[in-house]
Amino acid sequence: MRSRLAKPISERAPMMSSPTAAPEGELAALQQQLQRLERRLERERNARKQAEHLLEGKSLELYNRNQELTRLHDSLEQEVKQRTRELEIARDKALEANRAKTNFLANVSHELRTPLTAVIGFAENIKNGIIAIDEVDSAIESIIDSSYHLLGVLNGIINISDIESGTLTKELATVPIKRLFELIRSNFGAEAANKGLNFDLTIHPSVPERIVTDPVMFKQILFHITQNAVKFTQQGKVSLAVNHHPASRLLEVKVEDSGIGISPADTPRLFRPFTQLDEESNRQYGGNGMGLHLSKRLANLLGGDITVNSTKGEGSVFTITIDSGDMNSIDKREPKSKVIPIIPKLQGKVLVADDSPVNLQIVTTLLKACQLEIVTATNGEEAVEAALSDNFNLVLMDIQMPKMDGKQAFELLQQLGFSTPVIALTANVMPEDMTNYQQQGFYSCLAKPIEQEKFFATLAQTIPAAAATAPASEALPIExxxxxxxxxxxxxxxxxxxxxxxxxxxxxxxxxxxxxxxxxxxxxxxxxxxxxxxxxxxxxxxxxxxxxxxxxxxxxxxxxxxxxxxxxxxx
Known part of the structure; x- marks a missing residue:
């Protein structure tokens, strides 16, 4: 070994590079092993990449799902908040409606009790002889006025019910504009003057002499809005300005006052049913909270609307619009003169069934004026017994009676073959009630309180005349x-x-x-x-x-x- 190392490098080189330093088989094995390792490493690298890619996809999916869950959570939370707000609003509205109806019942109770006090008081005073003879007529007139006021309050309630149910229909007729507004001036001008107010009425030349609308509804609207203007104004003026817009066929009435006015925040509440702005105004001015709501709904039925522009402490302007109707359909001739209603003189016998002694007295008085024989009954059983035991030309049947009501009595009479006309006397004046009575077979229906002209006309159509006296509807014109x-x-x-x-x-x-x-x-x-x-x-x-x-x-x-x-x- 020492001898090898002692040799120069040049002599040692061939010996170092000789293949015999590592066997050829070992090298091939090492190369194969290295290739396997490289392939394994590549597989692991690819697997790692796939795992990383998969992990990245899963992470993205988890992220997206998390975002979706977050959005869903936020959406649900927002929806819960929205539903909660809606429920709170609905609750507040329900509470407000309940309070409004409670206030309405209190107000309408007052509206009913005030005229009832007059009716009962004057009636008892007359009965007990407290009122002097020369004041009896005035007391009776007060009873009549108070009774019609009561009827007006009840009609207002019924009208709202009819409107809400969609059963209120308009009856079109020709309405003379000048006469209608002169009536408004006549009714409210003096009241305004008594309060020191100026009351002005201006009818623009464009306004036609007559329009076609429902006169009762239109008059009701005008009376209520004008009455409010006078009532809520203590100084200044109340003015009515009437215009017509041919293009839209709208009649416009502006009712302006210098009264207490309304704040913009309170304006939307004005036309809600059973609502009054505050209790102090209610105590001072009265009312039942129906008028403006009813007036607006009636104006809608007549093809128009009611709007308001008001400033608190300065006054209000209510603008009423209605469809003026088809001008070409108006009869241009002068209206026929009014005739004096004639009480028909009739021949026959009438059965009247009513459990109210007062109603019996009123009806029998009217029948006596027609020279008719009268038999009375106070319940349905008596009515059936009387109807079958005599010959009658007509039966007037109250609907609500004890023992057997009017409908049951009529059904029993029909089953027994009774063919004499039977007219329903009823305070149930809803249109569906009247229709039901006629469908049941009643000859006709008369609403309470009884309208004498309609009452006499119905009698004249049913019972033979005793003399050559025409019913009011057929009376001769003024000559x-x-x-x-x-x-x-x-x-x-x-x-x-x-x-x-x-x-x-x-x-x-x-x-x-x-x-x-x-x-x-x-x-x-x-x-x-x-x-x-x-x-x-x-x-x-x-x-x-x-x-x-x-x-x-x-x-x-x-x-x-x-x-x-x-x-x-x-x-």
């Missing part, structure tokens, strides 16, 4: 006999005018009230309807106000009488 009747009234009016002046000079409120009542009862029968309205308004105010408070209204009333006397000086 010579009506002219003579008007002449007699004009002569009486001259005397009444003098008596009114003398009563004023004596400061005789009772005397003025009697004269107004006398004129009210006669003027309408001969066609002077505006005078009738003014006399009724004056009579009503004389019951609660002193003569010195009504100077302007009395002067206007006297001026109207003078105008009529001048126009009919040759009658």
């Amino acid at each position: 010579a006999w009506m002219v003579e009747l008007r002449g007699q009234f004009i002569n009486e009016l001259r005397s009444l005018k003098q008596q009114l002046q003398q009563a004023r000079e004596r400061n005789d409120t009772t005397g003025c009230t009697k004269i107004a009542h006398r004129i009210k009862g006669s003027a309408g029968n001969v066609g002077f309807h505006r005078l009738t309205d003014e006399a009724g308004e004056l009579q009503s105010r004389l019951k609660s106000q002193r003569l010195e408070e009504l100077v302007l209204q009395l002067d206007q009333f006297s001026d109207h009488i003078d105008q009529l006397l001048a126009e009919h000086s040759h009658d």
Whole structure:
């Protein structure tokens, strides 16, 4: 070994590079092993890449799912919050509606009790002889006025019910505009003057003489909005401006006042049913919270609307619009003169079934005026027994009676072959009720309180006449006999005018009230309807106000009488 190392490098090189240093087989094995390791490493590298790729995909999927869950959570949370808000709003609305209805019941109870107090009080005073003979007519008039006020409140409630159920329908007729608004001025002008307010009415030249609409609904709207304007105004003015827009066929009425006004925040609540802005206003001004809601719904039925523009403390402008109707369909001829209703003189026997002694007395009084024989029953059983034991031309059947109601009694009579016409007398005046009665087979239906003209007309259609007397609907128009009747009234009016002046000079409120009542009862029968309205308004105010408070209204009333006397000086 030492000898090898001792040799020079050049001599040692061949020996070092010789293949014998490592066997060829070992090298091949090492190369194969290395290749296997490289392949394994590549597989592991690929597997690692695949695992990393898969892990990356799973991570992305988990991330996306997590994001989706987050969004879903946020959405559900938002939906829960939204539903919670909606439920809170619904709860608040329900509570508000409940409070509104509670307030409405309290208000309408007051609205009913006030006239009921007058009806009961005056009636008991008359019965007990407390009222002087010369004041009985005035007391009876108060009872009638209070009764119609009660009817108005109930009709308002029924109208709202009809509107909500979709059963209220309009009855179109020709409406003379000037006369309608003169009636508005007549009813509210004097009241405004008594409060020191200016009351202005302007009818634009574009407004037609007549329109086609439902006169009852339109009048109800105008009366309520104007009444509110006068009621809520203590100083300044109330004005009505009437315009017509031919392109849209809309009649527009602006009712402006300088009253208490309304804040913008409260405006949306104005037209909600059973709602009043505050209890203080309710105590001061009264009302039941139905009027504006009902007026707006009626305006909608008439093809229009009611809007309001108001400033608290400055006043309000209510704008009423309605469809003025088809002008070409209006009858351009002068309307026929009014006729005096005639009580028909009839021949026959009528059975009246009603459990109310008062209603029986009213109906029998009307039947006696027609010279009819009358048999009465106080429940359904008595009615059936009486109907089968005699011959009748007509049966008037109350619906709600004890023992057996009117419908049950009528059904039993039908089963027993009873063929005489039976008319339902009912306070259930909903349209579906009336329809049900007619479908059941009743000859007709008459609503309570009884309208005398309709009552007499129905009798005349059912029972033979005892004399050649036409029903009111077939009476002759005003001719010579009506002219003579008007002449007699004009002569009486001259005397009444003098008596009114003398009563004023004596400061005789009772005397003025009697004269107004006398004129009210006669003027309408001969066609002077505006005078009738003014006399009724004056009579009503004389019951609660002193003569010195009504100077302007009395002067206007006297001026109207003078105008009529001048126009009919040759009658």
